[in-house]
Amino acid sequence: MGHPSDSRYRGETRQKSCGADHAEVFWKANRATYTGMWRDDRPHGKGTYVLPGENGFTYEGNFFEGDRNGSGICVFSDGRRYEGGWLKDNMHGMGILFGNEESDDFVDYTGPFANGKRRGQDGTCRYKNGSVYKGEWLDDKRHGRGELEVGKNASIPGYKPIPGESHVSSYVGTFVDDVPKGAGTLKYSDGSTYEGEIEGLHRHGKGVHRSSTGCVFKGSFECDRRHGPGVMIISGAEYRGEWHYGSLEGVVTITGDKIPRADPSLVYYCGPAVRGELTGDNAVIEYREGYSYRGSVRMSKPHGKGVLLKKPVTLPEIGDFILQYDGEFVAGLPKGSGEGVFLAANPDTDTLSEESPLEPRGFLPKYNFSGRYKGSWTDGLPNGKGQWIWDQIDRTYCGDVLRGFPHGEGTLTCSSVSYTGSFVKGLPNGTGKASWTVGASVENTYEGGWKEGYFDGEGLLKLHGGYSYKGQWSKGLVDGLGTEIVPYERTYTGKFSQGNKHGEGKLCLIRSGEVYEGNFISGEMTGAGKMTTREGHILKGEFINGKMSGDGEAIHKNGTVFQGKYRNGAAFGTGRILYAHGDVYEGGIVSSGDLIPHRDGPGVYMFFEGGKLECTWKRNVLVGEGLYTSSNGIRSRRSYTEGILDFDELIDKVDPATSGDLSDAVSKHMSTDTNTSESADISAVGIKICRSLPSRKACHGNVSLAVCGSPNTGSPPFGGVKPVPPACVEKQFVPLPQIQIQTPRRDGEASLADPYPIGQVRVRNAGQGSPSFSPKSPSAPFLFPGPRMSGTNFSLERDALVRTSASTMRNDSLRPLSPPLCLEPRVASSNGQRFPALSGSVVRNSGTPDHREHEIRRLTESLQNVNDRIWTAKTARSATWSSADPVTPEKKPDPDSLQTLQQERRTALQDLASLM
Structure with missing residues (x-):
């Protein structure tokens, strides 16, 4: 890489050449520059050469005799960059070439180079x-x-x-x-x-x-693309034949368990193929299920004339069949003219149970039986007019057919059932009449609406036993309004839901005579309702499964009403009793097994005359301490043991000026220390007896009672109120039969069967109201009502007992109620003869068969009788009786008789305590 003559050189010089170890050279012709090692007028060693221009570059690396040689980095003017080996001014050896981001298609190349190329x-x-x-x-x-x-x-x-x-x-x-x-x-x-x-x-x-x-x-x-001969294996199927640009064409043989783009059950095909589709004539197809087809095909399916042998067919909602068909096909199914025979793969064996309308009621015939069909075909199944014949089960159908089912109008005749009417998919739907037999000749019928084989809509069902129902149905169950009649048992008119009485309705029980009107839930008397018994008693309130539960009201036919809560048919908790004679009780109660519950627990007994007693009861028997308030506001503290008054103490002082109805003897007693003498004790007894008696006033709809004093004219003793019957009530005196009381042999005495006389009782004409107890004779001292009878209710004012008959509480069935019974004990004879001790029991049908309770009641009655006789004896000796109406007996009892009675009382109390 020499330098031109017009180049400039700056550096050291040596002899015989222009050069130096380091130089800076500028070539004016191409404007190139070099800075680096220099020898023999050429770059030699490390240096940097810059050549501007379109094909220029910048090289930094080793030079040898003016050429890039060794290793170096070169950045080309076109954007490429090379790092690697050089030889004679060319890329050579291993290196990395980075491409131009805009013009080159590569990012980089790493590898060998030779003569400047990869x-x-x-x-x-x-x-x-x-x-x-x-x-x-x-x-x-x-x-x-x-x-x-x-x-x-x-x-x-x-x-x-x-x-x-x-x-x-x-x-x-x-x-x-x-x-x-x-x-x-x-x-x-x-x-x-x-x-x-x-x-x-x-x-x-x-x-x-x-x-x-x-x-x-x-x-x-x-x-x-597949083109020419070949073999394709796909999903276990093997295709052998010719392909034309990806598609089968010509004769092809296909074998395998599953052939794509063909019937999934196809396992063998030998026949024509057109553009990849199995289409043409004279094809042979075999299927996995074992049936076969010979004839024309289109898209791998039978189409045109052909014969189908032993093909399994599933008729929806019917069953599986083996079909043999000879005729025309469309898209793989028989269509058009042809004849078919259906052989049931798994025929049903029992049809009578399905064909007999039972709960839910309907007619659901089965069709999973071998049979022959003659008629029209569409889509591979019988469609249109035709006739089915099932020889195996003796059944025929003639009428409209859709997809093998009777559909439309037709008549289906079976061995025991016949139906004529509308069908939808083989089931009665619309309107029709069905008749079926039970036994040899008894026929049941239903005529009306149908839906999906079940009674639906309005219809009338008549069964051979006389049962009938006329009304609404839904899915084979009575649903909606209807009337059900069960001969000699019940009738019901009202709402039904899902086969059960549900909603408002009226149920009449023929045998028991009960009538229930109210709500039903799932066939049970549940919800608000009213039950009326044959005797005329009424239960109103909330029912659960036929038993009162929740708030309720029991109304006895004699007028007594209970209002309170029930649980599982029994009254419990607290409640209110409104007696027919006007008294009202509010407080704790307990079920008596009869219609009206027993008073039980703390409560308040309010007399219609105005007085009230706050005390505790145990199954209608007073126990413990209580507070009595008379109608004029006078209060007294009292104590009872098993219904017997043990203690009575006045709380309020009585002002004679405001208590004109009290006798002088009473006023005198109230101001005297009762413990000063024996006569004072006897006076207290007399006052106690008087204070325990009711002072009944006239009340509309009830008979006024005067249970103390004499019925003759004049002021009654101790402020007793005379009998004042209301104007609307006519007094009647009804003699009642005597009750025989058996007393056991005692102390060598003979067994005594002494009649227990019953006095006359004043009652209302209508049979309601409170009975009045009157003495046997005007001169005889008054005795409190005697033995408490099991199964009766007692209302008290003070210690006087007013008996009302008990109503039988409905539990699972209502029993006839016992008639009211009013008893009055025998009075002392005028000659002072001693009464026999009542240690026996009164024979009467009791509502509770428990022997222990019976003994308790017997002893309680005996105690009450003995107390009556003790009080009578003490009263006879008392000198505090009013002179206006003397009741002193002709001969006072001797002290020995009184002691004997007291001993009897102690003995009875001990026996009672041992039982309790």
């Missing part, structure tokens, strides 16, 4: 499209064996994949003049591979293509 083996070039080539090079071109990794979505000159097919991702093979050509291996983006002859990344010539789906084709290719 040449040699193992050269690696990275392209802008993402491709990478590694292999042999010749004069800047890929030549020889190499590997090309094609970048994703890379555009390669001369290569254009078939639309819809995968793109080449790599190639390993030979290159000729920078183009893949010859034998090689292609890999595609979907995982497919090809081994064989290649031209320009295209399959061309003989080769084997293996797709990612498992399809293998071995044969000839032309520009990536």
Whole structure:
């Protein structure tokens, strides 16, 4: 690389030459500059040479005798950059060439160079499209064996994949003049591979293509398409024949378990192919299920004239059959004229149960039986007018047919059922009449609406036993409004839902005489309702499964009403009882097993005269301490043991000026110390007896009661109120029968069967109201009502007992209620004869069969009777009786008799305590 004569030189000089170890040279002709080592008028050693211009460059590296030689870096004016070896001013040896970002198609090349060009083996070039080539090079071109990794979505000159097919991702093979050509291996983006002859990344010539789906084709290719003879294996099927630019053409033989683009069950085909489709005449097809076809085909399916042998056919909603058909086909199915025989693959054996209308009611005939069809065919099945004959089950159908089913109007006759009417898909639908027999000759019928084989809409069902239902149906179940009649058992009119009584309705139970009106849920009396018994009792409120549960009201036919809560048919908690005679109780209650519950627990008993008693009850028996308030506001503290008054103490002082109805004796007693003398004790007893008696006033709809004093004229003793019957009630005196009380033998005495006389009772004409108890004779002392009868309710004002009959509480069935029974104990005889001790029991049907409870009641009644007799004896000796109405007996009992009665009382209390 010499320098022109007009060049400038700056540096050291030596003899015989112009040169120096270091120089700066500028060449005016090409405006090149050099800075570096210099020898013999040439660059020699390390230096930097800059040549401006279009073909210029900047080189920094080693020079030898004026040429770039060794290693150096050169940046060309076209944007390329080279780092590597140089020889005689050319790129030579190993180096890296970086391409121009705008004009070159590669990013860089790393590998061997020769005479300024890429040449040699193992050269690696990275392209802008993402491709990478590694292999042999010749004069800047890929030549020889190499590997090309094609970048994703890379555009390669001369290569254009078939639309819809995968793109080449790599190639390993030979290159000729920078183009893949010859034998090689292609890999595609979907995982497919090809081994064989290649031209320009295209399959061309003989080769084997293996797709990612498992399809293998071995044969000839032309520009990536199968062309010429070949064998293709796909999904286990083998195709042998001729291909024409990718499609089968001519006679082809196909074998395999699954043939693409054909009937999935096709396993063998021998016949014509046109443009890849199995179409033509005289084809033979065999199917996996074992049936076969011979005849014309179109697109691998029978089409035209042909014979189908032993083909399994599934009739929707019927079953599987073996069909033999000879006739015309369309798209693989029999259509047009032809004759078919259906052989049931798995015929049903029992049909009567399905054909007999049961719950849910309907007629659901089966068709899974061998049979013959004569008539019209469409889409491979019987369609149109025709006739089915099922010889095996003795059934025929004549009428409209759709896809093998009776559809439209027709008549289906079976061995035990006959139906005439509308059909939809083999099932009665619309309107029709069905009749079926039970036994030899008994016939049941249904006529009305149908839907999908079930009774639906309005219809009338009549069964041979007399049962009938007329009303609405839904899916074979009574649903909606209707009337059900079960002879000798029940009738119901109201709403149904899903086969059950549901909603508002009225149920009449013929045998028990009960009538329920109200809500039903799932067939049970649940919700708000009203139950009326044969006797006239009424239950109103909330029901759950036929039993009162929740808020409710029980109304006895005699007028007594209970209001409270129920649980599982039994009253519980607290409630309110309105007695027919006007008294009201509010407080704790417990089920009595009858209609009206027992008073149980703390409560308030309010008398219609105005007084009230706040106390505790145990199954209608007073126990414990309580507070009594009279109608005029006078309060007294009281104590009871098993219904017997043990203690009574006045709380309020009585002003004689405001209590004109009290006798002088009472006023005197209230101001005197009751513990001063025996006579004072007896006076207290008399007052206690008087205070425990009701002072009933006139009340509309009830008989006024006067249970103390004498019925004759004049002021009653101790302020008792005279009997004042209301004007609207006519007094009647009804004699009641006597009750025999058996008393056991005691202390050597003979067994006594003494009649227990019952006094006259004043009652209302209508049979309601409170009974009044009156003494046996005007001169006899009043005795409190005697034995408490099991199964009765008692209302009290003070200690007077007013009996009302108990109503039987409905549990699972209602029992006839016992009539009201009013008893009055025997009074002491005028000659002072001692009463026999009541240690026996009154015989009566009890609502509770428990022996222990029976004994408790018996002892309680005995205690009450003994107390009555003790109080009578003490009253007879008392000197505090009013002179206006003396009740002193002719002969007072001696002290020994009183002690005997007290001993009897202690004995009864001990027996009662042991039981309790």
